[in-house]
Structures are given as C-alpha cells and as structure tokens.
Amino acid sequence: MAHLRVSDVVRRYGSVTALDGMSFAVEEGEFYCILGPSSAGKTTTLRAIAGLEPLESGSIEFAGRDMTRAPVQGRGMAMIFQTFALYPHMTVAKNFAYPLERDGVGRAEIEQRVGEVAELLRVTHTLNRKPDTLSGGEQQRVAIGRALVRRPKLLLLDEPLTNLDAKLRHDTRAEFKRLHRELGMTMLYATPDQLEALTMGQRVAVIRDGRVVQIETPRHLYERPLNTYVAGLVGAPAMNLLRGRVAAGNGGAMLDLGFAGIDLAHGDTGLTPGEPVVVGIRPHDIRLGADTGRGRVLEAQVHLREPLGDVTVVDLRLGDAAAKMVVREEVGVGLVEGSGIEVTIDPADLHVFHAETGTRLG
Amino acid sequence: MARIGSRPREIGKAGWGWTAFTSVVSLIYFFPVLWIILTAFKTRSDALAVPPKFFFTPTLQNFTNVFFRESITAQAAQATEFPLYFFNSIFIAGTSVFLALILGTLAAYGFSRYPLRGNDTYLFVILTTRMLPPIVVIIPIFLMFRLTGLAGSYWGIILLYTAFNIPFSVWLVKSFFDELNPEIEDAARMDGAGEKRVFFAMCLPQILAGLAATFVFGMILTWNEFIFALLLTGVETRTVPVAMARTMGGEIGVDYGLLAAIVTLFLIPIFVVTYILQNQLLRGVTFGTVKK
Structure with a gap:
C-alpha cells in the first residue's frame, strides 16, 4: 500500500480550476518529483497534501490514515516553502526549536536536536542570528533544518531552489540527495525544472493544468514520453518536433517530413498511411556526418551556433523546418554558420505522435 | 535595516x-x-x-x-487646574488610541486574512466615517451624549476618540498585515501552531514597528483634537486644548506668554513618545519600501 495517496483531488479558486482530478501515489522512502510549468498546480498539490488548502472533492491518504479533513497541525508532514518562510523575528535556534516546542518536547532534548540539525546542515555558526542576516544558501539550509528537526514522515518541497543562484542550486541538489540517502525519508519535490526532476527524482509525475500527464522513472520519461507535452518538457535542449505525414514505404511505413522521407525500421507500427503526425527527435540523436549504415542521411544547413563550453547547440535548417542538434565543442568549432552539412538520423530514435492530440503512436 | x-x-x-x-x-x-x-x-x-x-x-x-x-x-x-488638564489629555488620548489600536488590529487581521465578499465595501464604509467634518456630526453626537449621560464623562470622550481612531488604525494596520509573507503563517501551522498562536506569535511580532507608528500618529491626531473636546468634556474631564482656549479673553485680554508656555508644555509628551518610538516609526512608515 502506498505511503501517500492523492486521489481525484479537485481544488478551485473561483472560476479557475487549480487541481482537476489530481491523482498519484508515493511509496515510503521514495524521492518523488512533481514536474510542471508554473501554474500547472504544483504548489496547490503540496498545499492540499499539507492541509493548507480545502478540497472541493477527492481524498488524501497518508500513512494508512485518511487525511482529507484532518487539521494542518499534526499531520506528521513538514514543508520547505519557495520563500523559505523563516520566522523573521526569531533567531535561527528559535526557528529550529519552534516546531519541537509545539510538539511539547522537553527543553534538554530540544537543545540536543537543534544542535544535531544545525550540524547536519552546517549552520551551527548562525544559531544566534536572525534569518535576515544570513546568505541565501544559509537561509535555505535553515529552512531545510526547521523542516527536518521534527523528523517528519513526509517532507514536501515547493520549488526550494528557485530563489537560489545557479551555483548554489547545483550544490543544494546534491545536498537533497545526500539528506534523502542519510535520512531515508519520503520526499515529495515540486519543480518547474526538468533537470532537478531527472537528477533527483526516483519517479517523476509530469503535471499539466492540475492533472497528471505521465508518471515514470526519469529514464523512461526521457526515452518514451507519452505525448508531445512531456517530450517538450523533459530534456534540454527540448526535443525537436517536426510536422509530417505517414506514407507507405519499402516494406513498412515511411515518415514524410516534407523535405525528406524516413523509412521506419520496425515493421508494422500501427500507423495509417496518409495520417498527419508530429515526429520527435532529440537534439542528441541527430548525428553529424553521413553514416548510411546507421540511418537516413539528410542535407542540412547550419543556421546558428550556441557554444555552451563542453558542447555546442547547433540550430539547423532541414528544408524549411528548424531543428536543434548537439555536438561536442571541438566538433562545433568547425561548423560555419550558413554552410551546408550532412546529418544522420537513426529511425529507431524517432518518436511519433498524433498530430492533433499529441499522444504517442507506436 | x-x-x-x-x-x-x-x-x-x-x-x-x-x-x-x-x-x-x-x-x-x-x-x-x-x-x-x-x-x-x-x-x-x-x-x-x-x-x-x-x-x-x-x-x-x-x-x-x-x-x-x-x-x-x-x-x-x-x-490652577492645569495638572488635571494635562492628566486628562494624556489619559484620554492614550486610552482611546490604545483601544482603537487593539480593535483596529483585530479588524485589520480579519480584513487581510479572511477575505469575504464585500470586504472592500466594508473597508470603504469604515473610512467614510472620517469623511464628514466634525462640525457636521457634533450636534447629533452632543444630543446623544446628553441623553445617555456620557457628556462630560471620561468614558464618553474616550468612546468617541476610539471610534474616531479606528478607521485610521484598521487601514494602516491592514497594510502592514498585507505586507507579510503568508507562507510564514502556513509554516507555523505545519509546525503545530493553532490560529491564536499564528496571530500572536507570528503576525503581531512582525508588525510591531508598524503598530508603534500607528500609535504615534493616532496620538498626534487625538492629542490636538479641539472641537469634540470643547463640547463633550466637562469641568473634570477638560483637555488641554480646551483649557487653553479658555485662558483667552477676560479682563486682561490674550496673554500670549501664558499661551506659549502651555503649548510648549503640551508639546513635551508627544515629543517624548515620538522620540522613544522613533526607530520603530521610521521602520513603520517605510514598511514595505525598504524591505528586500
């Protein structure tokens, strides 16, 4: 049985539906990510689980108990807020102690546990300071510490890295993984950043308009996105999505992309000839150079180069369609903007989606 | 800071x-x-x-x-009776501004945190009570006070000044509550705080500077009030502005030196209050503008 089960949760603000039948289940000890763009319902989902939002319908079960109508206090959960939400009028030590005091923990034990958590998060030197005198990274760690000090059974994290600079984000990602491994706590992590979801999550729920689109491990999410929405959200640079049409080819289906046709290697794909489709190909799967043994060779034009240091993102023109390709930096240096090149695409790397619904085909 | x-x-x-x-x-x-x-x-x-x-x-x-x-x-x-008048001014203004601050803070929290349909209308209605010039409402109020026996008593003038200060308190304190990060209150709830604690232990301490500023502004307004005090206080409850006016005229004309001395003494309490709360005052009036 799942540790946390969110079933058909609906939450409306006036005429706006924030959660529209949100359902998913988290196992005990899992690092579970909710991925979606802003206003997809990530924060509302976490707040609903915490009991901070009343529900129109649906239910929330946690640790074998129905929590749908339970008060916020005493759900055994803790949350790290996007704004950190430290108590500004209290010192760091008081911030840590506050949840313990409310739980009626004794003075001596409070002191010991505050010391422990400060050490775990390396903020011992800040204990007597007020939050507004701390750096962003320190504030973040204090927020984590205050959430951990009660040893909650579930930790909710609402875009906790959004307010940090790039370097700190990277360090804190590693910090979260370390804490998860050391404490073995169930963590539910909401983020708009696919990189965070893929690097940290054991499973990822991709949401859209208050509803789950796909739940998968990061690997599967990347390899078999269920529709064009997930395909566009997961992976960077985003998957190239090209308009095309199914045609009959040699012994199987062929994809007509307008500027070229690609035979699909696998025999019967269930594709109907004549059907309009969207063809997806990841920038990493477009290979520079002609290699007929590996797939279909296409003529392309180098439009723009974006050197990123280790790799270069190349903006290609394939006929009148645009696509991005990623090559190693030393290769990218040799490409001249405006020149023609040859690229190879392996048909097995193609993702085919329905042109209108965006759903994966085959 | x-x-x-x-x-x-x-x-x-x-x-x-x-x-x-x-x-x-x-x-x-x-x-x-x-x-x-x-x-x-x-x-x-x-x-x-x-x-x-x-x-x-x-x-x-x-x-x-x-x-x-x-x-x-x-x-x-x-x-002379001036020691009494000074006491009256301090007691009446202090009590009514303090009462208005308590009532205003409670109302402001409600308006800020529990939005109901028509809240904006209520807020506006509260403000309209300050739109009429005192001279317009003074006669009905005087009649009511005489009827109820409130005229001339401490409670009468304190009640009136409290009412007079509430709109200002509600509006100002509401703006301070609106500035707070509501996630802090949610964090406190998740940490086990009930609604009473959220208000007293989380929200109030964060707006102390604002409350101090509101108190000082209310004091200044009430301290200088003349027309209501003139008509609604009695011999025992007379405030300094009224007593000051009564020194004018008579057989020796206007004694400017005496008036100036009263005014100088009258400035001292408000100066002291402002001085004590000056740091809070600066933070209060700049609330939201110097916050990062």
Whole structure:
C-alpha cells in the first residue's frame, strides 16, 4: 500500500480550476518529483497534501490514515516553502526549536536536536542570528533544518531552489540527495525544472493544468514520453518536433517530413498511411556526418551556433523546418554558420505522435 | 535595516548645497514652533514688542502662571487646574488610541486574512466615517451624549476618540498585515501552531514597528483634537486644548506668554513618545519600501 495517496483531488479558486482530478501515489522512502510549468498546480498539490488548502472533492491518504479533513497541525508532514518562510523575528535556534516546542518536547532534548540539525546542515555558526542576516544558501539550509528537526514522515518541497543562484542550486541538489540517502525519508519535490526532476527524482509525475500527464522513472520519461507535452518538457535542449505525414514505404511505413522521407525500421507500427503526425527527435540523436549504415542521411544547413563550453547547440535548417542538434565543442568549432552539412538520423530514435492530440503512436 | 544604516553616507554624497537647502526648508517649517517656544520665555512686553525681539532676558514667569494664578482677593497665588488638564489629555488620548489600536488590529487581521465578499465595501464604509467634518456630526453626537449621560464623562470622550481612531488604525494596520509573507503563517501551522498562536506569535511580532507608528500618529491626531473636546468634556474631564482656549479673553485680554508656555508644555509628551518610538516609526512608515 502506498505511503501517500492523492486521489481525484479537485481544488478551485473561483472560476479557475487549480487541481482537476489530481491523482498519484508515493511509496515510503521514495524521492518523488512533481514536474510542471508554473501554474500547472504544483504548489496547490503540496498545499492540499499539507492541509493548507480545502478540497472541493477527492481524498488524501497518508500513512494508512485518511487525511482529507484532518487539521494542518499534526499531520506528521513538514514543508520547505519557495520563500523559505523563516520566522523573521526569531533567531535561527528559535526557528529550529519552534516546531519541537509545539510538539511539547522537553527543553534538554530540544537543545540536543537543534544542535544535531544545525550540524547536519552546517549552520551551527548562525544559531544566534536572525534569518535576515544570513546568505541565501544559509537561509535555505535553515529552512531545510526547521523542516527536518521534527523528523517528519513526509517532507514536501515547493520549488526550494528557485530563489537560489545557479551555483548554489547545483550544490543544494546534491545536498537533497545526500539528506534523502542519510535520512531515508519520503520526499515529495515540486519543480518547474526538468533537470532537478531527472537528477533527483526516483519517479517523476509530469503535471499539466492540475492533472497528471505521465508518471515514470526519469529514464523512461526521457526515452518514451507519452505525448508531445512531456517530450517538450523533459530534456534540454527540448526535443525537436517536426510536422509530417505517414506514407507507405519499402516494406513498412515511411515518415514524410516534407523535405525528406524516413523509412521506419520496425515493421508494422500501427500507423495509417496518409495520417498527419508530429515526429520527435532529440537534439542528441541527430548525428553529424553521413553514416548510411546507421540511418537516413539528410542535407542540412547550419543556421546558428550556441557554444555552451563542453558542447555546442547547433540550430539547423532541414528544408524549411528548424531543428536543434548537439555536438561536442571541438566538433562545433568547425561548423560555419550558413554552410551546408550532412546529418544522420537513426529511425529507431524517432518518436511519433498524433498530430492533433499529441499522444504517442507506436 | 542595513540600508537605513547606510543612508547618511548617501546624504553626504548629495553635497552641501542640498543639505543647506533642506536645512532652510526645515527652518521655515519649524520657525512657528520655535517662535512659540521663545515667546514662552518672554515677559508680556517682550512678547508684544514691535519689531519682534530675538534677544531678550528669559523668564520662567509664564510657566509659573500656568500652574499658579495671582489672585486679587486672596493673599497667596492659587493653584490652577492645569495638572488635571494635562492628566486628562494624556489619559484620554492614550486610552482611546490604545483601544482603537487593539480593535483596529483585530479588524485589520480579519480584513487581510479572511477575505469575504464585500470586504472592500466594508473597508470603504469604515473610512467614510472620517469623511464628514466634525462640525457636521457634533450636534447629533452632543444630543446623544446628553441623553445617555456620557457628556462630560471620561468614558464618553474616550468612546468617541476610539471610534474616531479606528478607521485610521484598521487601514494602516491592514497594510502592514498585507505586507507579510503568508507562507510564514502556513509554516507555523505545519509546525503545530493553532490560529491564536499564528496571530500572536507570528503576525503581531512582525508588525510591531508598524503598530508603534500607528500609535504615534493616532496620538498626534487625538492629542490636538479641539472641537469634540470643547463640547463633550466637562469641568473634570477638560483637555488641554480646551483649557487653553479658555485662558483667552477676560479682563486682561490674550496673554500670549501664558499661551506659549502651555503649548510648549503640551508639546513635551508627544515629543517624548515620538522620540522613544522613533526607530520603530521610521521602520513603520517605510514598511514595505525598504524591505528586500
């Protein structure tokens, strides 16, 4: 049985539906990510689980108990807020102690546990300071510490890295993984950043308009996105999505992309000839150079180069369609903007989606 | 607060020209007050001298006159009622501003945190009570007070001043609550705090500076109020502005030295309150603007 089960949760603000039948289940000890763009319902989902939002319908079960109508206090959960939400009028030590005091923990034990958590998060030197005198990274760690000090059974994290600079984000990602491994706590992590979801999550729920689109491990999410929405959200640079049409080819289906046709290697794909489709190909799967043994060779034009240091993102023109390709930096240096090149695409790397619904085909 | 601390350096950067200009403007504003304070130390002839005297031999006679009156019939000087009037002003203004602050804070929290349909209308209605000039409502209020026996009593004038201060308190304190990060309150709830604790232990401590500023502004408004006090206080509950007006006229005309001495003394309590709360006041009036 799942540790946390969110079933058909609906939450409306006036005429706006924030959660529209949100359902998913988290196992005990899992690092579970909710991925979606802003206003997809990530924060509302976490707040609903915490009991901070009343529900129109649906239910929330946690640790074998129905929590749908339970008060916020005493759900055994803790949350790290996007704004950190430290108590500004209290010192760091008081911030840590506050949840313990409310739980009626004794003075001596409070002191010991505050010391422990400060050490775990390396903020011992800040204990007597007020939050507004701390750096962003320190504030973040204090927020984590205050959430951990009660040893909650579930930790909710609402875009906790959004307010940090790039370097700190990277360090804190590693910090979260370390804490998860050391404490073995169930963590539910909401983020708009696919990189965070893929690097940290054991499973990822991709949401859209208050509803789950796909739940998968990061690997599967990347390899078999269920529709064009997930395909566009997961992976960077985003998957190239090209308009095309199914045609009959040699012994199987062929994809007509307008500027070229690609035979699909696998025999019967269930594709109907004549059907309009969207063809997806990841920038990493477009290979520079002609290699007929590996797939279909296409003529392309180098439009723009974006050197990123280790790799270069190349903006290609394939006929009148645009696509991005990623090559190693030393290769990218040799490409001249405006020149023609040859690229190879392996048909097995193609993702085919329905042109209108965006759903994966085959 | 760090930014406020760094401000003197910025003023220094503005240069002497700007500093001199602002000093002159400040002097123009402060001059009447300065003139009153000077007059308080002048003899009757110095006070009325033409052209006005800037240099004179100071005297404390006017201050003595506030508390002791020469009497034609009695041998010794008689004590005046001014100590009582000063007490009345402090007691009445202090109590009513404090009450208005408590009621206003509770109402402001409700308006800020529990939005109901029509809240904006209620807020506006509260404000409309301050739109009528006192002179328009004074007669019905006077009649009501006489009917209920409130006229002339402490509770009558305190009740009125409390009502007079509530709109201002509600609006100002609501703006302070609106500035707070509601996630802090949610964090407290998840940490086990009930609604009472969220209010007392989380919200109130964060707006203390704002409450202090609201208190001072309310004090200044109430302290100087004249027309309601004139009609609704009695012999025992008279406030200083009313008593001051009553010293004018009579057989010796207007005693400017005496008036100036009363005004000077009258300035002291409000000056002290403002001075004590000045740091809070600065944070209160700049709430939201210097927050990062």
